[in-house]
Amino acid sequence: MTTLPPTPSAPSTSPATAPDAGRYDVLVVGGGINGCGIARDLAGRGWRVLLAERDDLAAHTSSSSTKLIHGGLRYLEYYEFGLVRKALMEREVLLKSAPHIMWPLRFVMPHDPKANFLRPVWMIRIGLFLYDHLARREVLPGSEGVNLRAHKVGAPLKPQFTHGFVYSDGWVNDARLVVLNAIDAQAKGATVLTHTAVVSAQRDEQGWTAQLQSRDGTQRTVQARALVNAAGPWAESFLRDVARPARGEALATRSLRLVKGSHIIVPRVFEHDHAYIFQNPDKRIIFAIPYEDRFTLIGTTDVELEGDPGQAHIDAKETAYLCEQASRYFKQAIRPSDVVWSYSGVRPLLDDASGDPSAVTRDYLLEANHDAGAPLLSVWGGKITTFRKLAEDAADELGRLLGDQRRAWTEGAHLPGGDLSAYIGKAQRPDTDFERFVVELQRRHPWLSAALARRLARAYGSRVDRVLDNARSLADLGAEVAPGLHEAELHYLRREEWAVDASDVLWRRSKLGLHYTQGEQQQVTQWLAQAGAQTKRKVA
Template identity: 60%
Template sequence: MAVMQTGFDCDVLIVGGGINGAGIARDAAGRGLSVLLCEQDDLAAHTSSASTKLIHGGLRYLEYYQFNLVRKSLIEREVLLRSAPHIMWPLRFVMPHARGQRPAWLIRAGLFLYDVLARRELLPGSRGVDLTTHPAGKPLKGEYARGFVYSDGWVDDARLVVLNAIAAREHGATILTRTTCTAVRREPAQGGAPAHWRATLRGQNGAERTVRAALLVNAAGPWTAAFLHGAAPQAQGKTLRLIKGSHIVVRRLFEHDHAYIFQHPDGRIVFVIPYETEFTLIGTTDLDYTGDPAQVAIDSTEIAYLCELSSYYFRQPIVPDDVVWSYSGVRPLVEDAAADAKAVTRDYRFELDRDGAPLLSIFGGKITTFRKLAEEAVDLLAPLLDNRHGAWTAAACLPGGDLFGEKPQNRAVLGFNEYVHDLQRQYGWLPARLVQRYARAYGTRIHVLLAGKTALAQMGEEIASGLYAVEVNYLREQEWAVSARDILWRRSKLGLHLPAATEARLDAWLAAHPLAS
């Protein structure tokens, strides 16, 4: 852990291992603060692995006049792409135009604004497209003869969280997964010791530890309001509106590499995205949610809605039986009294309670703006600990993203295939397709994964097709993976490609091969 500013167990205790918590941990630790992050489940176990997996400005937010949010997101879009080009990349979106929708001139105006709100170095601008000749028009019904193409980006959301946690650890932070903060209380200043927080942390095995922290960050996602009430019952802060978003995955619907943005007659938006080479991702829904966020799941009505909207555009109908996988998450958005769930702001808000030891609660946010959120949060907290380090993450790569040098650069985004080809030559003893997967998942950390290996026989048991013991142990030792679900569905999406029985087989293997303590 980094050098402490306070004399307590840590300067900053963060509750929540989603993208906001991990991002704040990275930023704070990089400024020299001692950080401890606890997460009750796995990293990105809930909302942060259940997104539409886009790094985007939020084109539809222009409709609600959220220009500041869109501009902030557009600026971050290219910052993020440069920081982790192995898990993020540019993506072109096709918007078919149909009668009854907004007039074409209005869409062109919106896309022009989207293009110019922030400087672009990596992403081409928008343009009109003839869908009768463009490859993206082939899967669509004949009535969609014209449309528009614009740029945004794609991200492996769960890996983004893990990379932030790795970066935090590399700067000295302690990351405790499957560790619940069961109680917190403020301790007043006394005997020369300043006010601080005393927290009880309970591990999965029931063992408890007490931690004293100068500052507490509540980044509990859907549980933020409940945690705030427990930590500071007198607080009268912002409230959350929980919005359920569900996605379905079907077999690949088209051969080209563009994504689609479809508009329902009711105004809602659905994205249809190439996914994991062999599949297509469709989502999302926007529904108010009142249940336990840990138990959220897609229902038949949502599946039917996503199938029907896709079928409204595609020549080949999509039916519920086509769905091979689905996932749902609860987005904790700032309550802004919007009548319609889709109109609720995706911007973030802070609540800083300084009635004693400081408590910062994070409300709302979206993956695209996580780095800026973290930077602003630590800008608030660092001066309270007399830390003047200043912001740093905008000019830093995430772990594995330093493909052609330490600093983020456009070449890493535009020349990723060049990097992959170099790796395939370097590791010619591995199947080229496996090296490509490793490059996408781990970037330059492939060299940590394969350290000392020079032959396929040194990769250990092939537990499932393309999944070797070396990788499994790397994920356990370096990325906090514990279960088959962590490995097959969050650290990777191998669960989509392997037989259904693989999860049980891998769990049995993990139990039979415990890591040395």
């Protein structure tokens, strides 16, 4: 089974993110989806922003989601109507902003009236009616019943599942979503520092003085008028151990419930393009989703976590659980031995005293603290679907705290690579726009294989021109370091996307590690190590 490479230990440097020695308006701590989204929004409003991330962008929770842009159908059971509506409203906003990394996905919910652990049909119909109508839809089709005996989606299922329901949500490449927000933040003037920890942050009446430390031990001091704590699973410990108030007393914090969600990847179980949502006897649900063409993603679990979130990993019990639940539905039994890769993420959920981790709210809370010094804004909870709205709310609040409200701008704005008009003209629908883009990309670069053109289009959208860099043949992309991965792409990832080593490239900027042998992964590791050494020599 392929395992995720360890966290890199070599120092990172990037001319594009050299630290500004001056003062900032806002220091954002944390390079996950919330931190990068907030930095982007603030920079777009003209604030001077510094984002500091201890590891790589999306190194933890934000690259370990189920990778869905969804309202959260099951949250209706917990009467989270406000959260579901907010998320439903965001789905199409996000799909239109970056059609290369997000696209519509139809979900199948099989039903067996003899299975007493399934929700009754009347309840499902009411839930889907609410899901269809809580927010306006322009792109995504509504729900419908389906005869599983006659439809292609019934073929992989056991024969007792004769009827079901189909509804719409969306899919997202979560790690790339984070990187695109960071790219846009930097393009709008923000400074983005990866592999840089905030080791202390002292507050006074005028602002914050923070000590930053790179992995090579180099330290620097920066000042900011306000600080955003977007440290995700570490948000509580950041306030407790790093941030220091003006008068020396401990900053008030909140209790987070750290819930581990694990996923397994198995060889492709079905051929069609729909996903499945399965109801389990414990009243939880799991998804089975087409993944990377050749695989099926199955998840997730909800397990209370004790200890360091950075060390979270799937255990044998979780693997067995996911296999068992999926095997209730699929004709083809899923076994632990089928698993080719797995990953775990830690959700930092607000502790609402719920006994069931699945019932803990996925909504967010922005908590401002400015009574005894410079503004501090802490981000508690949240889900990837609502990141843009969270960032907008955070930027609005920071403007209020800094005494200078500035206009919101991200709704309707494209993320980097998401504006395909230079290739296809006026946008029509996100899903069909992308397919037109792939056709045009291949027309302009007929020397690209169909598979490579589609992969590059999915990863980079209209920024693919920066990767190809005026290449007129495959040879112009440089050596093929691993199958389908050329030097030109690696240079781009190092130059413009903060990639340092193989973990960044193979498991976050892409999922090529899933397709490569250990030897091919090692070739990428060696190439990046040599490129990093050359950069160090040039700097020296």
